[in-house]
Amino acid sequence: MMNRCLYCYKPLSKEEYDFHPACCKKMFGDKNSPQLPYSENQLEDLAKEVIKSHTAVTGVQPKLSLHLSNGNESRKTKKFTI
Incomplete structure (x- = not known):
């Protein structure tokens, strides 16, 4: 493939x-x-935490939001935050 x-x-x-x-x-x-500092299992656990912390609305699917930020001056790499 x-x-x-x-x-x-x-x-x-x-x-x-x-x-x-x-x-x-x-x-x-x-x-x-950019590299995510999380394993696949950790992302799943984070997603479950986000889902549990929000009120359920019929017909709405909860999403896990990712944000790409520029590194600060001491850190030259970009990173995702959840």
Whole structure:
């Protein structure tokens, strides 16, 4: 199965993962995509906490919001916050 870029959906080379460097730069402003400091299980637990903390409304699906912030001067990398 051929992997495809998540931005342009064109095929990726064997060395590329998720995005072409140019597509990653268009999307995130950097040739490297930001890394989430959470495991898949931790994200699931965080999502459950968000769902439990809100009132249920019929027909509405709760969402887990992610925010991409520029690093501060002491931290040059960008990060996601939940």
